[in-house]
Amino acid sequence: MDITKIIGPLNDAQRQAVTAPSQAMLVLAGAGSGKTRVLVHRIAWQIQVEGESAHSILAVTFTNKAAKEMRGRIEDLLKVSAQTLWIGTFHGIAHRLLRRHAKEAKLPETFQVMDSGDQLRVIKRLLNTLNFDDSKWPPREVQWYINAQKDEGIRARHMVEAADIHQRQMLRIYRAYEELCDRSGLVDFAELLLRAHELLRDNPAVLDFYQQRFRQVHVDEFQDTNTIQYAWLRLLTDGKDNLFVVGDDDQSIYGWRGAKIENIYSFQKHYPNHQVIKLEQNYRSTGTILKAANKIIANNAGRMGKELWTDAGEGDKISLYAAFNEQDEAYFVVERIRAWVNEGGLRSDAAILYRSNAQSRQFEEKLMATGTPYRVYGGLRFFDRAEIKNALAYLRLMSNRHDDASFERVINTPTRGIGAKAIDDIRCIARDQSISLWAAAIVLINQRTMTARAANALTGFLELIKNLDKQAEGLALYEKVRLVVEKCGLVELYQKEKMDKGEEKIENLEELVNAARLFDFDQENEENLGELDMFLAHAALESGDSQADDFEDCVQLMTLHSAKGLEFKLVFLVGMEEGLFPSQQSVDDVARLEEERRLCYVGMTRAMKQLYLTYAESRRLYGRESYPRPSRFLREIPAEFLQEVRMRATVSRPVTAVQAKAASLQATGSYKLGQRVGHAKFGEGVVLQMEGSGAQERVQINFKQVGVKWLMLAYAKLEVLQG
DNA sequence: TTGTTCCAGCTTTTT
DNA sequence: GCTGGAACAA
Numbered sequence: 074m075d076i077t078k079i080i081g082p083l084n085d086a087q088r089q090a091v092t093a094p095s096q097a098m099l100v101l102a103g104a105g106s107g108k109t110r111v112l113v114h115r116i117a118w119q120i121q122v123e124g125e126s127a128h129s130i131l132a133v134t135f136t137n138k139a140a141k142e143m144r145g146r147i148e149d150l151l152k153v154s155a156q157t158l159w160i161g162t163f164h165g166i167a168h169r170l171l172r173r174h175a176k177e178a179k180l181p182e183t184f185q186v187m188d189s190g191d192q193l194r195v196i197k198r199l200l201n202t203l204n205f206d207d208s209k210w211p212p213r214e215v216q217w218y219i220n221a222q223k224d225e226g227i228r229a230r231h232m233v234e235a236a237d238i239h240q241r242q243m244l245r246i247y248r249a250y251e252e253l254c255d256r257s258g259l260v261d262f263a264e265l266l267l268r269a270h271e272l273l274r275d276n277p278a279v280l281d282f283y284q285q286r287f288r289q290v291h292v293d294e295f296q297d298t299n300t301i302q303y304a305w306l307r308l309l310t311d312g313k314d315n316l317f318v319v320g321d322d323d324q325s326i327y328g329w330r331g332a333k334i335e336n337i338y339s340f341q342k343h344y345p346n347h348q349v350i351k352l353e354q355n356y357r358s359t360g361t362i363l364k365a366a367n368k369i370i371a372n373n374a375g376r377m378g379k380e381l382w383t384d385a386g387e388g389d390k391i392s393l394y395a396a397f398n399e400q401d402e403a404y405f406v407v408e409r410i411r412a413w414v415n416e417g418g419l420r421s422d423a424a425i426l427y428r429s430n431a432q433s434r435q436f437e438e439k440l441m442a443t444g445t446p447y448r449v450y451g452g453l454r455f456f457d458r459a460e461i462k463n464a465l466a467y468l469r470l471m472s473n474r475h476d477d478a479s480f481e482r483v484i485n486t487p488t489r490g491i492g493a494k495a496i497d498d499i500r501c502i503a504r505d506q507s508i509s510l511w512a513a514a515i516v517l518i519n520q521r522t523m524t525a526r527a528a529n530a531l532t533g534f535l536e537l538i539k540n541l542d543k544q545a546e547g548l549a550l551y552e553k554v555r556l557v558v559e560k561c562g563l564v565e566l567y568q569k570e571k572m573d574k575g576e577e578k579i580e581n582l583e584e585l586v587n588a589a590r591l592f593d594f595d596q597e598n599e600e601n602l603g604e605l606d607m608f609l610a611h612a613a614l615e616s617g618d619s620q621a622d623d624f625e626d627c628v629q630l631m632t633l634h635s636a637k638g639l640e641f642k643l644v645f646l647v648g649m650e651e652g653l654f655p656s657q658q659s660v661d662d663v664a665r666l667e668e669e670r671r672l673c674y675v676g677m678t679r680a681m682k683q684l685y686l687t688y689a690e691s692r693r694l695y696g697r698e699s700y701p702r703p704s705r706f707l708r709e710i711p712a713e714f715l716q717e718v719r720m721r722a723t724v725s726r727p728v729t730a731v732q733a734k735a736a737s738l739q740a741t742g743s744y745k746l747g748q749r750v751g752h753a754k755f756g757e758g759v760v761l762q763m764e765g766s767g768a769q770e771r772v773q774i775n776f777k778q779v780g781v782k783w784l785m786l787a788y789a790k791l792e793v794l795q796g
Numbered sequence: 797t798t799g800t801t802c803c804a805g806c807t808t809t810t811t
Numbered sequence: 812g813c814t815g816g817a818a819c820a821a
């Protein structure tokens with residue numbers, strides 16, 4: 074195999090990164106600069122040219138999707154199966170290590186992975202048993218607190234009793250939560266990472282083994298790593314400097330969930346012999362889009378410094394549309410998409426990006442009304458559905474009787490006459506004796522204090538699980554799943570549900586059997602573990618797509634966060650308003666505001682050909698009308714890159730909106746933000762900002778020809794133009 | 797056990 | 812102003 078295939082398609086900077094000798098390496102890869110390509114080709118280079126065995130290479134990503142894509146591309150390039158290559162998410166790899174070394178990690182062999190929904194339910198229940206008031210101790214906050222500690226590598230036992238009563242109680246809950254999880258053999262996502270770190274830290278033999286084995290370690294999206302993930306990477310590469318990380322400080326948008334952009338800076342300290350390579354040539358967007366994005370991100374302090382460029386030409390200007398309200402905004406966007414499609418564009422090349430999920434509705438309504446197919450990203454995923462979780466809970470109980478979360482989930486689902494009283498009693502016994510709910514249920518039955526009916530029901534439940542387990546013995550995985558689906562009574566339960574809702578749930582259960590059949594057991598089973606346990610872990614770690622792949626050509630709707638890593642020919646960045654984007658909750662804090670700005674940068678750099686920015690002059694939010702100012706990010710774009718758009722045809726504006734606008738103009742006796750105005754010398758423009766009052770009142774106007782200017786209202790003879 | 801009513805809350809999300 | 816969850820009544 075000749076190496077031109079590996080280094081041929083690369084530019085200079087990329088080639089430098091790919092062919093560099095083994096050493097600590099930081100590749101700062103701007104948006105659309107071929108980051109994945111560098112990783113893929115680097116790994117191929119090491120195997121083909123450096124003669125590394127695939128077996129000794131580790132590549133870590135954040136999402137299953139990225140891991141899958143990378144594996145596929147490496148196999149394409151090398152034309153061999155990359156089976157022995159370890160490519161996976163941080164959580165997936167951590168899970169693998171814990172399965173292999175359960176004993177050293179002080180975990181039971183049958184430990185089960187909880188997803189965040191499971192975790193929340195466990196916490197809720199825990200708060201109840203500890204007699205904490207839900208309203209004073211919101212389970213979500215507790216969950217956030219616990220995960221934040223774990224992300225920092227802090228166990229309850231590391232923490233000092235604080236003077237603060239709130240802190241002290243939190244610590245108490247954290248401690249109880251850890252105990253509960255240990256007792257039930259439950260591991261949450263943060264725990265996977267923390268345990269994997271402790272496994273390496275506390276077991277020199279294990280650490281040594283993996284340090285020897287992984288001669289090359291690669292990390293994707295390094296700016297998104299949290300404290301514990303980075304600590305884990307450092308352990309693994311300690312003294313070898315064989316860490317190759319790719320990331321972009323300008324695209325760090327997950328600080329709020331523990332990602333430490335600082336890890337990029339620390340990397341340079343911890344690996345003094347590192348090399349930094351910047352990838353700045355962009356292969357995605359037009360020159361105009363890149364320049365505008367560069368200008369925006371330049372407002373952030375403390376960047377590593379990077380400026381995207383392209384040789385693809387300037388392209389169209391960025392379009393700015395000031396809508397009257399959110400209805401008009403949606404109408405405008407949908408009309409533009411229709412025009413795009415009429416001119417032969419694909420719907421799937423068009424994306425509507427927003428800051429918060431709630432914004433999707435107005436667009437969905439307008440798309441629906443015009444019969445335009447669309448797809449909303451986010452929302453319920455397959456393995457998150459209640460019916461699926463119920464079925465999985467039965468399977469988990471079969472595998473591990475002490476899985477309290479699953480026990481509680483299905484003890485009375487479908488209803489089998491075990492009421493709140495009985496469940497309460499079981500909980501009490503479990504708490505008092507520090508045993509699992511399953512064990513407590515047996516104790517309760519033996520006490521013979523229950524009514525015959527309740528005792529029968531409870532015995533029936535225990536027997537059901539035992540019988541299912543017995544019958545499942547020797548069956549193939551999918552047969553086990555089918556057995557459970559058929560025998561646990563869920564199908565009957567959903568049959569009774571009215572309308573198609575129940576039917577859909579039954580279909581999903583059938584789909585679960587199918588998923589089990591397709592589950593590639595061998596690939597994930599280096600650990601020689603039970604097939605069922607692997608499948609259950611798979612379900613927790615890979616929650617699946619929210620929707621089945623539809624082959625229809627659809628407009629794409631998603632949040633800015635979920636757009637990261639994607640690209641579209643036509644992009645609408647909507648709701649560019651203060652309070653929405655940047656979010657109200659971020660405006661008082663420089664660090665958070667900068668993260669919003671990075672989000673804006675990410676959003677803009679999704680666009681390949683055309684970018685539209687829209688904002689509404691009035692928006693119904695939380696039931697009341699608000700008149701937000703245009704987003705500060707709009708002001709950060711030099712006017713030369715912008716072009717104001719108006720609807721070509723007369724817009725059928727909702728009457729109320731026009732009236733509201735007229736009323737507000739009269740009320741303030743002044744100009745409104747976004748108001749189109751004319752000036753004798755400067756021509757036509759749009760009001761961006763106002764300040765002062767009376768004779769001191771000034772307005773900032775973005776003129777089409779001459780750009781942004783501040784004018785004293787008293788002197789500038791402005792003409793109000795109808796927009 | 798189900799249906800109703802009331803009430804808080806209201807960024808972003810993968811694993 | 813809407814939504815989801817919890818508390819309550821029947």
